[in-house]
Amino acid sequence: MDAYKHVVQYYETDKMGVTHHSNYIRWMEEARIDFLSRIGWDYARLERDGIIPPVTEVTCRYRKSTTFADEIFITVSVKEYRGLRLVLAYEMKNAEGNTVATAESEHCFVDTNGKPIRLSKKFPEFSKVLEELADANGAAAE
Amino acid sequence: MDAYKHVVQYYETDKMGVTHHSNYIRWMEEARIDFLSRIGWDYARLERDGIIPPVTEVTCRYRKSTTFADEIFITVSVKEYRGLRLVLAYEMKNAEGNTVATAESEHCFVDTNGKPIRLSKKFPEFSKVLEELADANGAAAE
Amino acid sequence: MDAYKHVVQYYETDKMGVTHHSNYIRWMEEARIDFLSRIGWDYARLERDGIIPPVTEVTCRYRKSTTFADEIFITVSVKEYRGLRLVLAYEMKNAEGNTVATAESEHCFVDTNGKPIRLSKKFPEFSKVLEELADANGAAAE
């Protein structure tokens, strides 16, 4: 799957002259929404259907600084999924192909009242896609 | 009335080494919510009551740069109000008392369906306070 | 000239369910940098050459709300330029072609010490391009 591209904006830099670290967390969201849309989960539509995947944890490891006008290529993969909890992994590379950051986000699924949803029951088809991606990813890692 | 104080955060600076100009627009919101609360309009409560004052226009004139750890003191006043449209004026000073920015925001009032509200009808008491502040401000300007 | 495209991010929305108004000021910067680059002023390069165009004033008039996943098309034009002060105008449209916001930004030019530069002396070629664009724009407006 193609990487998601984010171009670093001037307003994303800080007085150290580099991208402020908090922005990578926002790029994860951009790449995640793009990824979910590509595997059949149109974020806006499912939100209208009343399913929301709040972030329960994020981790980001910064390996190389980036700055204004840099192109960042972000690849998302399903690290873990067994029906309830989803863990996504992110690899961010610059135009030279160097990894600038690696990250993970963990999600649960809730309805509009904030009640946890078992995705495999409510959205079996989408759930199956996530399972297959998690399995493929696990196999690749072995 | 006391000025609202905002301390410039590191993440609000940019690679020029100064506060990114977009943040002043956010500080206007901080100061506005504080101001409205002081004159009897608790923002959170009125939002629950279904009245929302969207921003219809902002202008900010940058006079002196600011940077990380600077204390900014923001004074808000009612520039214009006649029941429908509210114009607020902002003066931002640094700790030395120098004006760093002057700004204005224009607002209308809508209900939760986005329909315009005549504030003087729906919230006559709050509307009267705004009128008096606008009059006092106009008199002071003459 | 083609419009600059910004897709509204989830993190740019607020609890009213729409794009927070401060983000339009950031989109103006995105579109401005793109515009300047297209007319021969590569922002990153000129910044390295020690010329910086700080924002001295912004105005944004919000006409129609936007929200997550909306595509915004931003056209930039030179409203005023006579060697010292540059005024750019922005028109932001949604995918349906409706204007969602109009805006202006004013800039001066300074060197890395913050001293004002007369652009027409330091960068005569780029200055001439701006003049021609301002003239063409003025003629079109008549």
Next chain:
Amino acid sequence: MDAYKHVVQYYETDKMGVTHHSNYIRWMEEARIDFLSRIGWDYARLERDGIIPPVTEVTCRYRKSTTFADEIFITVSVKEYRGLRLVLAYEMKNAEGNTVATAESEHCFVDTNGKPIRLSKKFPEFSKVLEELADANGAAAE
């Protein structure tokens, strides 16, 4: 030590009606700078002295959502420090005393050229304070 207080701003919420998760990463920075200043490390001064503590990793676990106008109380402690790498831990509570998030940030120390610094050599006094706080924290954890 007193907790650092952050009041959630309107512009920090998203269309889910709660604080966008990326802002917690920024609050960590606010609390960290406040904490370092209280234990004798004035951030602005040391930055002038040419020592910078870039973030090499962040983790944030979201436990309870927060929203506009909530008061967040953030306690920072030194989790690990042995001269090179600093790990800080954060606990964020709401006004009711419930933990809304727990987090960690990892830092190294570099000079203005980006070269790693051994803090214990360059800033022995400050380094000693960090060591003592790490030891006290470790003892408390046992």
